[in-house]
Amino acid sequence: MLSGKHILLIIGGGIAAYKSLDLIRRLRERGARVTPVLTRAGEEFVTPLSVSALTGVKVFRDLFDLGDEAEMGHIQLSRAADLLVVAPATADLMAKMAHGAANDLASTLLLATDTPVLLAPAMNVRMWQHPATQRNMATLRGDGIAMVGPNAGDMACGEFGPGRMAEPLEIVAAIEARLGAGPLKGKRILVTSGPTHEPIDPVRYIANRSSGAQGTAIARALAALGAEVVFVTGPADVPPPEGVQIIAVQTAQEMMQAAEAALPVDAGVFAAAVADWHVVGAGDRKLKKSKDGLPALSFAENPDILKTISQRTEHRPPLVVGFAAETNDVLAHATAKRARKGCDWIVANDVSPGTGIMGGRENAVTLITEAGAEEWPRMGKDAVAARLADRIAAELA
Template sequence: MLAGKRILLIIGGGIAAYKSLELIRLLKGAGATVTPVLTKGGAEFVTPLSIAALAGEPLHRDLFDLTTEAEMGHIQLSRAADLIVVAPATADLMAKMAQGHADDLASTLLMATDKRVLIAPAMNVRMWNHPATRRNLRTLAADGILTVGPDSGDMACGEHGPGRLAEPAAILAAIDAALSDGPLKGKHILVTSGPTHEPIDPVRYIANRSSGQQGSAIAAALRDLGARVTFVTGPATTPPPPGVTVVAVETAREMLAAVEAALPADAAVFAAAVADWRVKSEAGQKMKKQAGAPLPVLEFTENPDILATISRHAQRPALVVGFAAETETVIAHAQAKRARKGCDWIVANDVSPATGIMGGGENAVHLISDGGVEDWPRLPKPEVARRLADRIAQELA
């Protein structure tokens, strides 16, 4: 898979550094040569001997190594690799990259390289959500830095949420995608997926019946064609594919904010089933049923229209693709939606209960564009995704 490829692996300081050992093993198994660079913080969690033994290559740690720097070793290291991977990428390393600091070997390599860089962030959930980290992430994305993860889950600190290092297999898939020569290499594509949950009170919410299968398949198909994919997903039952940058959200307002933060992009595919309405005033406590009391009255308000907003955005992608899940008069409703929203394409499908499409493994869609209506046969959702990804690649070419 990666035969003959040279990976420069920078291991940042964090408890997740232990996963770098498994990543080295996977990279070697895929045929890659791994040159490890261990930061001072990283050495607090994994030993130089274990890294060097697994990599089978000399370990680099010191910017001012007398032997290597006599030959400008940091320049050679930064240029000899096919890809530089930072895993784990700590908040500190990300800040250094975003601000252009070069005060140790790792940050100097990242400044001196002329090769692509892939980071796998890992940090406490509050650090990940901190405005400075979000700002640095936007800067790095604008600079063309690739990202995989982080995942959500339990952390060593006892907290829960986004910030866990992506699993080594997912990082490997992202490395393979970054080094692929697919038709979408160098393109950044935004994909939304899953439902949104709009809270009524702390235990109840409004949602759509979406599993996220189609959106996840689209993200994977675009990744396989070489694209850098930002995957903004609501609370779907289908897990995100490996090798894409995952942004987990809950509500429509959070999804819009995440989408805007991910811009600029070459294309955007809005496959999420976003709730059209939310309760105007969310109850702070669980609404209790009381004998003889009148039923509660819920006042609704409209959610932001993400597709229409991005279709008219100052940073509008060159290609904007919307989805229309309808239960009757599918094509007519979808054509009207395309005109109303201002997007380029609409992927329309019939999700009436008789079709079994909503939550099922197959889909039958109509691709609606300036060129008319294309009727695709009923296919497995991954095949629908591959066809759509191929059409997007043709359009962007």
């Protein structure tokens, strides 16, 4: 997919630099040529020898290296690639870029280039959330700099939150999309995500513990592969992904309408945790306690979005992917659900309380297709999303 493409990879100084080694391997697997630039701080985490061994070429390190300047000056080096990638992009490197500093080879290359730049930020959560970093990020985005990540997760320092560098496959997908080489370029994909809220009265509702994190990660991964993503989301805890069409809904009925309005699409991924029932005749005033006892609530079934889309005779997506969140007999229930709904794939997971998956940071899924069941190891939700997006791209190729 990246055959013949030339990537200039700048490796900043952070613990996430170890991921750059896997990133190099992934890029070269896809036919890309990688020229590495290693900062002095980056050398504290990975060695020039390991980087050179994986890229197959010398590592550029010093701004004032007479041999490097004679062979390929820093101006030519900054402009000879198809894309400059900074992974990890530390707070320091981002600050230098935002303010036009050029006091080492990496910052000088970034200032001198007329080539597109992609950053993969990585830093402590407090550093990422600091107003200075957020100002620098806004400046860089305004300058046309693209970014992938950071993801939320556990930090090497023991804290948790946004700041983890995107996984190598996510960065590869973003590179492919940036270079117009994404395998899903020209494909339109519908993703539903988050819970739905079914009102009881103006202040109360029925919902579930879905955070929307998995659906959001899937939409982001598909967009990174070049897809045009229509993202229909209920009231999720996590912010929506960038670069997609966002349609915010509250109820299952609204989600059904938005999903049908998005058709036709090349694939539909129905990751939303849709409420099965809604309250009949939800009041327009707050229910009050009464001496007559508890209020009587009547329920009716919500529309079955997955089944409706899967069984359409017109504008049925070529690939329909459903989700099955189960608390027991996961494989049996999910396999039966795939047959009952008529979808092509089911992504099944165990959301019983002891797993910590519902609303958590990780997932452990089994992909069920016509060919059988494929169990995936437990991993972060972003990694699950990247793997599923790759499978979708292969299926639609």
